[in-house]
Amino acid sequence: xxxxxxxxxxxxxxxxxxxxxxNKKKRTRIERLWTxxxxxxxxxxxxxxxxxxAIVIGLLSGSVVxxxxxxxxxxxxxxxxxxxxxxxxxxxxxxxLAGIGVALLVIYLFKRSRGSGVNQTKAAVFIYxxxxxxxxVIGKFITCALSIGSGQSLGPEDPSLQMGAxxxxxxxxxxxxxxxxxxxxxPIGAAAGLAAAFxxxxxxxxxxxxxxxxxxxxxxxxxxxxxxVSSVVVMREFLGSAPMFRVPAVVFHKxxxxxxxxxxxCISGVAGLAFLKFVAYFRPKLKKLPRWxxxxxxxxxxxxxxxxxIWLPQIMGSGYPVIDQVLHDQFVWKTLLLLGLVKIVAxxxxxxxxxxxxxxxxxxxxxxxxxxxVGGFEHxxxxxxxxxxxxxxxxxxxxxxxxxxxxxxxxxxMVVEVSQHYTLIxxxxxxxxxxxxxxxxxxxxxxxxxxxxxxxxxxxxxxxxREQTTLRVExxxxxxxxxxxxxxxxxxxxxxxxVKNGAQILLWKSDGGWVVAAREEAQQxxxxxxxxxxxxxxxxVPQLYPDQHLDEALRVIGDWxxxxxxxxxxxxxxxxxxxxxxxLHKYRS
Amino acid sequence: xxxxxxxxxxxxxxxxxxxxxxxxxKLHALAGQWFQAAQNDLNAGKTAAALxxxxxxxxxxPTDPRIQFxxxxxxxxxxxxxxxxxxxxxxLAHSPSDAEVNLELARIAAKSGNERDxxxxxxxxxxxxxxxxxxxxxxxxxxxxCRFLLARNDxxxxxxxxxxLQSDLPGKNATPLHEQTAELFLKAGDARRALAExxxxxxxxxxxxAAWKGAGKAAFTLGxxxxxxxxxxxxxxxxxxxxxxxxxxxxxxxxxQWDPYLRGLxxxxxxxxxxxxxxxATARLKTCAKSxxxxxxxxxxxxxxxxxxxxxxxxxxxxxxxxxTANPLDLVxxxxxxxxxxxxxxxxxLRGHPETIDAAMNLVFAIESATxxxxxxxxxxxxxxxxxxxxxxxxxx
Numbered sequence: 001x002x003x004x005x006x007x008x009x010x011x012x013x014x015x016x017x018x019x020x021x022x023n024k025k026k027r028t029r030i031e032r033l034w035t036x037x038x039x040x041x042x043x044x045x046x047x048x049x050x051x052x053x054a055i056v057i058g059l060l061s062g063s064v065v066x067x068x069x070x071x072x073x074x075x076x077x078x079x080x081x082x083x084x085x086x087x088x089x090x091x092x093x094x095x096x097l098a099g100i101g102v103a104l105l106v107i108y109l110f111k112r113s114r115g116s117g118v119n120q121t122k123a124a125v126f127i128y129x130x131x132x133x134x135x136x137v138i139g140k141f142i143t144c145a146l147s148i149g150s151g152q153s154l155g156p157e158d159p160s161l162q163m164g165a166x167x168x169x170x171x172x173x174x175x176x177x178x179x180x181x182x183x184x185x186x187p188i189g190a191a192a193g194l195a196a197a198f199x200x201x202x203x204x205x206x207x208x209x210x211x212x213x214x215x216x217x218x219x220x221x222x223x224x225x226x227x228x229v230s231s232v233v234v235m236r237e238f239l240g241s242a243p244m245f246r247v248p249a250v251v252f253h254k255x256x257x258x259x260x261x262x263x264x265x266c267i268s269g270v271a272g273l274a275f276l277k278f279v280a281y282f283r284p285k286l287k288k289l290p291r292w293x294x295x296x297x298x299x300x301x302x303x304x305x306x307x308x309x310i311w312l313p314q315i316m317g318s319g320y321p322v323i324d325q326v327l328h329d330q331f332v333w334k335t336l337l338l339l340g341l342v343k344i345v346a347x348x349x350x351x352x353x354x355x356x357x358x359x360x361x362x363x364x365x366x367x368x369x370x371x372x373x374v375g376g377f378e379h380x381x382x383x384x385x386x387x388x389x390x391x392x393x394x395x396x397x398x399x400x401x402x403x404x405x406x407x408x409x410x411x412x413x414m415v416v417e418v419s420q421h422y423t424l425i426x427x428x429x430x431x432x433x434x435x436x437x438x439x440x441x442x443x444x445x446x447x448x449x450x451x452x453x454x455x456x457x458x459x460x461x462x463x464x465x466r467e468q469t470t471l472r473v474e475x476x477x478x479x480x481x482x483x484x485x486x487x488x489x490x491x492x493x494x495x496x497x498x499v500k501n502g503a504q505i506l507l508w509k510s511d512g513g514w515v516v517a518a519r520e521e522a523q524q525x526x527x528x529x530x531x532x533x534x535x536x537x538x539x540x541v542p543q544l545y546p547d548q549h550l551d552e553a554l555r556v557i558g559d560w561x562x563x564x565x566x567x568x569x570x571x572x573x574x575x576x577x578x579x580x581x582x583x584l585h586k587y588r589s
Numbered sequence: 590x591x592x593x594x595x596x597x598x599x600x601x602x603x604x605x606x607x608x609x610x611x612x613x614x615k616l617h618a619l620a621g622q623w624f625q626a627a628q629n630d631l632n633a634g635k636t637a638a639a640l641x642x643x644x645x646x647x648x649x650x651p652t653d654p655r656i657q658f659x660x661x662x663x664x665x666x667x668x669x670x671x672x673x674x675x676x677x678x679x680x681l682a683h684s685p686s687d688a689e690v691n692l693e694l695a696r697i698a699a700k701s702g703n704e705r706d707x708x709x710x711x712x713x714x715x716x717x718x719x720x721x722x723x724x725x726x727x728x729x730x731x732x733x734x735c736r737f738l739l740a741r742n743d744x745x746x747x748x749x750x751x752x753x754l755q756s757d758l759p760g761k762n763a764t765p766l767h768e769q770t771a772e773l774f775l776k777a778g779d780a781r782r783a784l785a786e787x788x789x790x791x792x793x794x795x796x797x798x799a800a801w802k803g804a805g806k807a808a809f810t811l812g813x814x815x816x817x818x819x820x821x822x823x824x825x826x827x828x829x830x831x832x833x834x835x836x837x838x839x840x841x842x843x844x845x846q847w848d849p850y851l852r853g854l855x856x857x858x859x860x861x862x863x864x865x866x867x868x869x870a871t872a873r874l875k876t877c878a879k880s881x882x883x884x885x886x887x888x889x890x891x892x893x894x895x896x897x898x899x900x901x902x903x904x905x906x907x908x909x910x911x912x913x914t915a916n917p918l919d920l921v922x923x924x925x926x927x928x929x930x931x932x933x934x935x936x937x938x939l940r941g942h943p944e945t946i947d948a949a950m951n952l953v954f955a956i957e958s959a960t961x962x963x964x965x966x967x968x969x970x971x972x973x974x975x976x977x978x979x980x981x982x983x984x985x986x
Contacts, residue, residue, distance in 0.1 A: 059598045063605040070612040082619050085641060085650050171594055234602070238609035242652050248679040321648040329675035391674060 017350055050181060054188050054223035055230045057171060061164035061192035062234025065156075068141055069197070070162065072156055072481055075149025076317065084313070084321055091151065091309040091316070095302030098150030102143050102355055103298045110139020113116075113356045117162030119452045121190045122212055122459045130182035137166035147298070151316035153305055153346035157197040158358025162192020164231070183275045184220050187212045188227045196230035196235040196345065197358075199244050200417040204228045207410040211448065212461040223543055244320070244418040247327050248392045252423055257388075258430055264374045265399055266483050267432035268437025271370055272403025275344050276443050282352040284454050294354065301353035315340055315346045318361035323397070326368045327419075331375025336389070340369030341427040362417075363404050364397045371396015391427075394419055398428050403435035406446040411436075473553050474546035476586035477565045477576035484508070484564060484574045490526045504561045507537065508572060514564050515539030546575050555581055620650035627659065636667045654680055654687075661693060670697045681713075688717030694729055699737050707737060728757060736774045738967040748777040755782065764793045768800055775803060779811040798827035802834060811899060812980030814848075835970065843973035849946060850981075860939045866974060867934060870953040871927050873971045877964040878920050880984050896912040907923065923956050955977040 051322045079094040080086040086094075106114050113136060124132045144159040168189025172182040176264055187208045195204035205221075205228050213220060286297060308315060314322040326336065347362035375392025398415035415428045442447075445453070445461070452459045484506045485492055505522055507515050516535035525535050542556050544565045557563050567573040623646035630639035643660040650656055657676045664673035680690045695710030711734040719726040731754045751774050758766055771786030787804035790796055805820030818841040821834055822915035845851065849862040878885045881887050930936075932953055933945050957974045961967060967975065 053594075056594050056598055060594075060601060063598070063601040066605050067608055070608050073612065073616075077615070082622075082645070082649075084645050174594065235604070238605055240652070246651060246679055248675045249682045321644075321651075324647075324651060325644070327675075328679065329672050545623075 004511055004522070007217070015066055023532075031228075031402075037436040039277070049175075050177075050184075050446060051226060053171060053175070053177075053185070054226040055166045057164070057185070057189050058195075058227035058230025058232075059234055060167050060171070061160075061189055062196045063238075064137075064141070064163055064167060065160045065193055065196035065231065066235055066238045068145060068160060069156060071141070071145040072149045072318075075145050076151075079150045080316075086313065088310045091313060092303065092306035093317070095151045095309075096299050097302075097304050098146050099152070099297075099299030099302035099353075099355065100295070101148075102147050105139070105143050105146075106298075106354070106356065107294060110135060110143060113139035113143045114269060114354050115356075115455060116448060116451050117158040117160075117165075117358065118190075118211060118448050119455065119457065119459065120162055121186050122448070122452070123457050124165060124186045125183055125212060127457065128460055129179045130172060131484070132162070132166040132169040132187045134170050134184060135477060137163050137170070137514070140166070140356060147350075147355045147357050148317060150302065151305060151309060152298075152302060152357055153317070153319075153343060153362055153363025154350050154353050154355065154357025154359070155318040156234060157194060157360035157500045159356065160188040160193040160197035161190045164189035164191070164196070164227075168192070168227075171425065184223070186225050187220070187579055191224045192227035192231035196231040197492065198414070198418060199232060199235060199239075200224070200414060201228035201232045203410055203414040203417045206413055207407055210407050210410055211405075211462055214460070214465050241558035243420040245327055245394075247337060247419040247421050248329075250359065250394060250421055252427060257522055258427060259375065260388070260392070261427035261431045264371055264396055265434030266438060267374055268367060268370060268396060268399035268431065269403045269435035271340070271344065271366070272400055272439045273442050275348065275404055276439065276447055276528050277354060278344070278348045280443075280450055282348065283451070286352050286354070287454070291500040295488075298355040301349045301355055305350055308342060308346055310341065312342055315343045315365075317479045319343070319365035320361065323365055323368045323393075326372045326393045327390050329374075331372065331389075333373045333380065333389070336366060336369045336376060336393075337373035340366050340373060343369060360401075363401050366404075367397040367400025367485050368393040369396075370400060378455070390498055391424060394421065395428050395431050399431040399435045402432040403439040404447065404543070406436065406439060406448075408436045409430055450478075458540050471550040471586060472488045472546065473544050473548045473550060473565055473578060473584045474575070476550055476582045477544075477546070477578045480506075480574045480577045480581055483562065483577050485522075486510075506541065506562055506574075507535075508574075509539075513539060514541040514543060515560055516541050516560065528584055543571070550583055550586060553578060554580075559582070615697065616649040616793070620646045620653065620656065622646075623649070624656055627663070631663060631666075636663055639663050640667060654684065658690065658693075665693065665697065670700060673697065677704060678873075685713070686717045688714045688719045688723075688726065688730070691717050692733075695734075700847050704741060708734075711737070715985065724757070724759075728754060731757075732766075732769055739773065740778050740858070746780075747773065748779045751779070751782070755786070764796070766792050768797060768803070771800070771803055771807070775807055775810075780807040783807040784811060784813075798824060801827060805834070805837065808974075809837045809841060814844045815834045817841040818845065836968075839969070840973040841972050844977050844980075847970060847973070848977055849950065856913070856940070856943075857936070859946060860934070860936055863939070863949050864934050866953050866970070867927070867949050869970050870956040870974065871931070873967060874920060874924055874927065874956045877960040878924070881920075881963055883920055885921055899951045919959050923952065923959060926952055927956065954981075 053539050079098060080090050112120065112133065117140065120132065122137070124130050131248070140159045142161050144154070144156065148154050148156055165186040166189065168185040169182065172185040177185070190212055191204045191208040194207060195201040200205060205224050208224055209215070209221070213224075225451045284291075289297075305316060314325075322339070325331065326339075331339070343366045347359060347366070350357065351359060372389045372393035374396065375388035375390075379388050394415060397418075398411040401414060402411035406412070411432050412425070412428055416422055416425060438462075446463050449459065449461045449463070462474060485505075486508045487510050490507075504516050505517050505519050507517055507522075509515055516539060517535050517537045522535055541560055542558075542563060544553050544556060544563050545568050546565055547568075548556075551565075557578065561579060564574050565578055567575055607911045623642045627642035627646060630636075630642055637638070640660070640663050643656060643663055647653070647660060657680055661673040661676040661680070664676070665668070670957060673695065677690050677697070678696050681694065684690065689715035693709045695707050695714055697704035698704075698710055698761065711730065714730045715727050715734070731750055735747045735750045738744075751770060754770060758770060763839055767786050767789045769788060771783045774783035774786060784804060784807035787800050788799040788809055791804060801824035802821050803959070805817050808814075808817035808820055818838060821838040821841065824834060825838060836877045847866050848864050849859045849866070854862070875885065930945075930949055933942070934949060939945055953974060954977075957967065957971055957978060960971070961975060966972065
């Protein structure tokens with residue numbers, strides 16, 4: 001190399017320069033191509049960013065929920081000790097002292113930690129443009145860990161839901177997303193939080209759709225599922241993939257057993273109703289008490305629960321290990337009945353006192369206990385060969401959930417998902433629906449709605465929204481007689497002696513499509529025997545179908561005086577006609 | 590900003606990992622402590638305390654099959670079978686081939702009288718996976734199943750299981766297993782296989798005394814009276830005797846002494862034996878009729894009222910599936926037949942008509958059977974003749 005270089009010294013500079021120039025050109029072209037490719041493929045549009053963000057929200061929410069659950073357990077170890085039946089002194093002191101701490105934290109530091117996480121998330125969606133403060137997330141984490149860990153009869157799911165919503169909101173604000181997207185992020189985070197808390201992505205997704213968003217919008221649904229799944233992946237990575245409850249081999253032998261499950265549905269419906277009335281009555285009463293009482297309300301609730309806990313330690317905390325015992329037939333039916341009723345009182349006391357925490361886990365506990373009691377009683381009375389407590393407890397969880405929280409679809413999926421058992425789906429559906437209808441019949445306003453109203457929010461009731469009658473085109477359309485004609489058969493117009501059907505007519509053109517024309521002009525053309533081609537028409541007119549929503553028709557109708565309503569299977573077959581007046585008339589009636 | 594979010598997620602992920610690891614270690618340690626405490630309580634016989642400890646352990650390691658199984662066992666020990674079954678069924682759903690779980694479920698089903706489930710679980714245990722000593726555990730489980738079947742009077746089922754077990758029995762150093770198998774064969778009514786197993790036991794250097802008794806009973810049932818006498822004699826010598834054994838021993842001796850069908854007898858010996866047992870049966874008939882107030886020589890007439898049988902006779906006849914009492918007319922008829930047949934038992938007649946021995950013996954068996962029904966179970970030679978009758982009937986079958 002050195003010889004060559006030494007032998008051709010004069011030629012090297014221009015060659016090197018040429019080479020450098022060529023390399024520079026190549027580099028520029030590559031850079032340009034890279035930039036174009038990067039713009040086309042790596043630059044995210046807002047929609048794509050939204051999905052990516054949903055995954056990030058899921059990962060973060062999952063991690064936070066794992067930390068939250070671990071913290072609850074650590075608090076429990078410290079305050080109540082490692083035994084599931086702690087000493088009476090600890091049982092009384094732990095929730096009482098923790099109650100004082102929680103009250104101080106809630107009053108002075110984390111004001112928004114009190115109350116239902118579901119409602120606060122709904123408020124974020126419908127009132128605050130998706131805003132949930134980071135302080136609320138921290139407040140929920142600390143106060144709920146303290147209250148649940150100390151034995152207050154509350155659960156970690158509702159706070160997890162709100163923490164997820166809070167994380168999503170913080171991320172949305174940091175990325176300066178549009179208000180519309182920020183509003184959507186809160187429920188996505190809520191789904192992620194709930195999914196991680198329950199280890200149940202499907203139930204969390206359905207709950208968020210059923211209770212927070214209220215609609216099955218395709219874009220949001222995808223993001224909600226992504227967030228829920230990614231948070232569950234994180235949760236399973238750190239806390240294991242076992243289902244929330246280990247259910248023994250449950251069986252559904254014969255259809256006559258459904259009678260027992262129907263009875264369970266009735267009992268759960270009544271019990272859920274009683275629980276709802278308890279909360280609805282006492283919560284505003286306690287809120288109206290002088291302000292200083294708010295300092296002692298959580299501690300008083302803790303003291304009461306501690307006193308109950310001396311005899312029935314099972315009612316303390318979220319109660320997951322006890323649900324496991326119920327599912328494994330560890331209690332006789334009388335004990336289960338007692339546990340179910342006392343847990344209603346204990347949870348009611350904890351919740352109405354303003355102690356932060358959720359009601360999902362206690363609801364499952366009460367449902368399992370009452371279900372087990374019904375199963376045990378049935379076993380006793382009808383002398384079944386094997387105890388039916390596990391089966392009834394499992395169904396009971398969903399049944400009470402449906403009656404109390406009023407989320408019938410979630411309740412069915414939740415039973416299947418948290419137990420990973422499909423066997424009892426039929427009894428679950430039947431019992432849940434009975435319980436749901438009983439609760440709805442005697443308590444018109446659902447739990448989350450009246451809680452929101454007690455807090456001064458008038459959030460949309462999604463249960464009412466679901467039941468609103470949808471007006472359709474067929475409800476407003478009128479007959480097409482004397483209005484609709486074929487272009488090649490215009491003579492029929494002459495048979496119309498009176499012009500009572502309006503000044504416009506609709507014509508079906510020979511080459512397909514609808515046009516609108518003035519009636520008088522059309523009559524004149526028909527009288528002269530001239531072709532319809534001589535008519536001055538306006539078209540093509542859009543068409544509607546009988547099953548379309550009326551608000552959709554309102555958008556379609558625009559300035560058209562008349563729109564044909566045609567059969568979906570035969571576009572030439574006219575079912576009726578619709579005008580703006582018809583729509584308005586229907587809405588007014 | 591998205592990059593920062595991802596970075597935060599990564600950091601949070603690492604923190605969560607550390608927190609979760611610490612949490613799991615704590616849970617594992619707590620579960621271990623409670624489990625150990627439960628073991629100590631169980632060893633000290635404190636079942637209630639052990640149950641609480643195991644529930645604590647399970648709260649920290651809810652998926653640990655070892656804790657669940659121990660809890661189920663503790664619940665069974667506390668008499669709470671339904672509660673135990675729930676845990677065991679959960680374990681079985683995750684590990685259907687777990688033999689120990691199957692066995693516990695089989696015991697619960699057996700206790701509650703659920704034969705179908707018990708059989709299913711016992712078979713699950715026999716063909717399942719055992720952790721430590723699979724062969725021994727399988728044999729023990731099958732023995733337990735056989736006992737269960739025998740308790741349910743399913744002798745045929747028990748016999749089938751025992752035959753399967755017999756083929757798995759180890760050849761050496763398994764005397765107790767062979768002895769148990771033999772005893773169960775005997776209870777299942779399979780005396781032939783019982784005797785074979787007892788013989789295996791007796792061939793071992795230190796054969797237990799009970800095996801001699803069992804072998805004797807099996808041989809006696811099969812009609813091997815010489816062998817039965819030999820085994821029962823040794824059993825009596827080894828203090829294994831009881832009234833039943835003594836009676837069987839006596840019957841074995843008497844059958845050998847007076848059975849006219851015994852191989853190797855000369856014709857005069859056969860005749861002499863036939864005459865002897867015939868006279869004994871006739872004497873029994875007379876005694877029985879006298880004690881029952883039946884006139885054997887009186888002309889035939891219908892008898893008013895019933896003749897009372899002893900409770901033993903009733904039990905015996907009931908066990909044979911016959912009428913509670915023999916008709917008094919039968920005794921009279923039998924007596925008439927005996928009187929007719931007796932002259933034909935002279936040597937000169939028997940020499941020319943050897944079939945008379947069969948007729949005489951049939952009459953003897955009929956008399957012993959009828960008198961047993963009317964007057965109760967006999968003793969001595971009459972009892973031996975009944976045994977001989979039974980043996981001959983079973984040989985004919």
